[in-house]
Amino acid sequence: MTELHWMTATQLVAAYREKSTSPVEVAEYLLGRIEALDSSVNAMCLIDHEATMGQAAASEERWMRGEPQGLLDGVPVAIKDLVVSKGWPTMRGSNTVDRNQPCEDDAPSVARLREHGAVFIGKSTSPEFGWKGTNDSPLTGVTRNPWNLSKTPGGSSGGAGAALAAGYCPLAIGTDAGGSIRIPASFCSVFGLKPTFGRVAAWPASPFTTLAHAGPMARTVADSALFLNVISEPDTRDWYQQPFAQVDYCWNLAKGIRGAKVAFSPRLGWVERVDPEVEAVVAKAVTRFSELGAHVELADPPTRDPSAFFRVLYFSGAGFLLDEYPPEKLDLLDPNLRLVVEESRAITRRDFQQATADRAAYGASMKAFMTAYDFLVTPMIAVPPFDTPHVTPFDPQGTLWMEWTPFTYPFNLTQQPAASVPCGFTDSGLPIGIQIVGRHGDDARVLQAAHALEQFLGLAERHPEGY
Numbered sequence: 001m002t003e004l005h006w007m008t009a010t011q012l013v014a015a016y017r018e019k020s021t022s023p024v025e026v027a028e029y030l031l032g033r034i035e036a037l038d039s040s041v042n043a044m045c046l047i048d049h050e051a052t053m054g055q056a057a058a059s060e061e062r063w064m065r066g067e068p069q070g071l072l073d074g075v076p077v078a079i080k081d082l083v084v085s086k087g088w089p090t091m092r093g094s095n096t097v098d099r100n101q102p103c104e105d106d107a108p109s110v111a112r113l114r115e116h117g118a119v120f121i122g123k124s125t126s127p128e129f130g131w132k133g134t135n136d137s138p139l140t141g142v143t144r145n146p147w148n149l150s151k152t153p154g155g156s157s158g159g160a161g162a163a164l165a166a167g168y169c170p171l172a173i174g175t176d177a178g179g180s181i182r183i184p185a186s187f188c189s190v191f192g193l194k195p196t197f198g199r200v201a202a203w204p205a206s207p208f209t210t211l212a213h214a215g216p217m218a219r220t221v222a223d224s225a226l227f228l229n230v231i232s233e234p235d236t237r238d239w240y241q242q243p244f245a246q247v248d249y250c251w252n253l254a255k256g257i258r259g260a261k262v263a264f265s266p267r268l269g270w271v272e273r274v275d276p277e278v279e280a281v282v283a284k285a286v287t288r289f290s291e292l293g294a295h296v297e298l299a300d301p302p303t304r305d306p307s308a309f310f311r312v313l314y315f316s317g318a319g320f321l322l323d324e325y326p327p328e329k330l331d332l333l334d335p336n337l338r339l340v341v342e343e344s345r346a347i348t349r350r351d352f353q354q355a356t357a358d359r360a361a362y363g364a365s366m367k368a369f370m371t372a373y374d375f376l377v378t379p380m381i382a383v384p385p386f387d388t389p390h391v392t393p394f395d396p397q398g399t400l401w402m403e404w405t406p407f408t409y410p411f412n413l414t415q416q417p418a419a420s421v422p423c424g425f426t427d428s429g430l431p432i433g434i435q436i437v438g439r440h441g442d443d444a445r446v447l448q449a450a451h452a453l454e455q456f457l458g459l460a461e462r463h464p465e466g467y
Contacts, residue, residue, distance in 0.1 A: 004029050005167030006463065009075045009223040012170065016063045016074050023063065023074030027056035027119050030076055034122070034168050037467070040149060043162035045081050045140045046088055046123035052076075055119045062117065070116025071230055077113055078124040078163045078172040081140075082156070083214070084204070085110045085120065093128040093137030095332045096325065108201035108235035109173050109214055116230045121169045124159030128334045129207075130175060131318060133183045133401035133408075135159060136389040138334055144388060145187060146464040147431055151385035154184035155401075160217050161188035166467050171227050174217040177208035178314060178401075179408025181215050185420035186380040186433025189459065191450065192217045193224050195443050197415035200231050201238035208317035210240065211310075211412045220460050221421075221451040225249035228443070247444055254455075255448045258293030260374040262286075269300030271406045273394070274382045281432045282379045285423035288456050289377070289449075301369045301376065303410070306362050307402055310409045312347055312355035319344025336391060336399040363414045370416075370439045375449055378407045380420045380433035407435055417443040419450045422459045 002011065004026055015021045031049055038044050059074035068074075084090045084107045091097050106114060113120075128137045135143040135158025145153040146166040153162040160172035161184025174181035176194040185192025195215045206212035216227035226249075234244040264286045267274060290296050318340045322333070330338055370376065383404045386393035391401055402409060411418040416437055423434040434453070438446035454460055 005033055007170065008220050009072060009170045009218065009226055012075050013072070016068070019063070023056040023059040023119060024053070026074070027052055027076060027121070030121055030168060037166055040144065041146055041162050041166050042141060042143045043124055043159040043166060043168065044078070044122045045091065045125045045159065048088065048122065051087060052119060052121055059117050059119060068117060071226060072113060072171070073117030075118050075171060076121040076169040077118045078121050078160055078169045079110060080157055080160055080173050080175060081123045081126045082130050082175055083107045083110060083173055085123070088123060091139055092130070093126045093139050095138050096329045108203055108238060109231040111235065112230050112233045124157070124163050124172060126157065126159060127155045128337055129318070129321060130156035130177065130180060131334070131337050131340065132156065132391055133179055133405050134388060134391055135184070138332065142389050145385050146467055147189065147429065148385065150387055151430065152187065152388035154187035154385070156180040157217060158184045161185055161190055161192070164188060164190040164217060164219055165464055167463065170218060170223055172217045173214065173231070175206070175212060175214050176412065177206060177212040177317070178310070178412055179405045181213070181217060182380055182408055182418060182420040182433070182435065183405060185217060187385040187431060189422040189431035189462070190217060190219050191221050191224050191419065191421060191454070193228065193419045193443070193446070194411065194417065195228065195232070196242070196417045196441050198240045198242040199443055200228070201235035201241040203235065203237040206317070207321035208314060210415070211313060211317070213412070221447055221454050222250065222253060225253055225447050249444055249447055253448060253451050256292060256452050257289065257449050260294040260449070261372065262289050262294045262296045263299035263373040263376045264296055265298070265300045265376060265378050267300070268378060268407065268410065269303070270305040271382065274379060275384060277426045278379055278382065278384060278432055281424035281426070282434050285434050285453070285457070286377055288453060292452050292456060299373070301366055303362055303365045306358070306410055306413055307406070309355035309358040310413055311402065312351050313359065315340055315344040316347055316352055319347070339399055359413050366414045366416070367440065374439070374445065376437040378435045378437070380407060380435040382406055384426050384430040384432060411437055414440070416440050417446045419446050421450045421453050423453070423457060
């Protein structure tokens with residue numbers, strides 16, 4: 001039998017139904033695992049043994065009656081510390097946030113999980129306000145990658161990625177305004193999906209507005225599909241949420257990609273620096289699409305480097321959130337985040353409007369390009385996991401995470417579904433991911449492609465040594 005900490009959500013639900021294990025047994029075991037391991041990983045910033053075990057006991061009673069509450073009854077889930085949850089403070093990795101805040105509401109994804117009987121294993125760490133692609137904060141310190149504790153797990157859902165890789169839980173909520181689901185998924189060799197914008201409701205609204213997505217992270221594509229079934233259910237608090245499609249993302253997951261048209265763009269036509277090992281591993285993985293029956297061709301989207309206007313939009317969000325903080329609170333921020341706030345003050349109204357217009361043109365070009373293809377495939381990250389707590393591997397004093405994540409934020413701009421799938425490792429054993437981007441709204445097809453590649457490569461069963 002698979003060890004409890006590596007059981008998938010799908011396996012756990014089946015085991016509860018067969019009564020070969022119970023939600024109480026699983027929750028107790030995982031909490032013990034976190035207690036034993038997390039002093040070195042630091043993936044979790046809040047553990048509430050009483051609340052978690054109370055949820056597990058209630059779930060066990062339902063299973064004993066043969067009346068499970070929903071699709072994920074009894075399944076442990078980690079909640080990112082940017083996502084509000086009733087009864088637990090949401091500290092956002094910041095010393096500027098009041099720990100005694102009211103904790104009376106669930107974010108939409110948390111509410112749907114609660115309705116489906118999930119067990120909340122705790123809150124996972126995030127950089128301060130989720131601002132960067134690595135995972136350390138003034139409040140919670142440095143989160144480390146279970147594959148190599150000297151390396152970053154990526155961010156800003158780095159606590160979620162590390163928790164999945166270390167076997168703390170099978171599911172974790174992630175958010176992504178510039179790559180924050182996909183970066184840690186790649187660095188931690190787990191699966192992450194940034195759904196089409198508006199597929200998963202979010203509330204309160206992100207300061208990064210329509211760049212920000214919420215989505216599922218898991219160790220397998222099948223678990224993420226099940227997870228998406230739950231968190232994509234409607235919530236009236238998010239006026240951006242798309243009309244509820246009532247799609248079963250698990251249905252026909254094994255359809256495969258025979259006959260699909262795949263554009264492989266190793267550098268998007270403009271990316272200058274990609275690590276040679278990343279490039280080689282991704283190129284090899286792309287050949288698997290042909291072996292799975294897809295038609296693959298080298299093709300770059302007819303788009304330019306969007307980093308300048310993405311930066312305007314992203315920095316504007318950070319400035320909107322923090323610019324009115326008094327000096328004594330600004331002094332408590334991550335110094336690099338404070339630099340972002342200071343730089344945002346130079347952005348004019350015309351700059352913002354121009355960036356918005358540039359984004360519209362960029363999205364239109366990408367949408368036109370995708371009419372000829374079912375999928376666009378790229379490297380996920382330009383580099384393997386690097387030493388923590390550096391913000392960038394290119395310059396130890398550097399402050400910009402965007403320079404090593406050129407394949408992530410373009411698809412926050414376009415709002416397309418984009419997934420990170422484990423595709424291999426460096427010679428030193430560090431994970432590498434590949435990105436599968438779909439047409440706008442085609443989340444189910446992206447999951448099918450990711451599932452086909454995952455099954456072919458067989459990497460979902462590979463875990464960090466010692467875990």
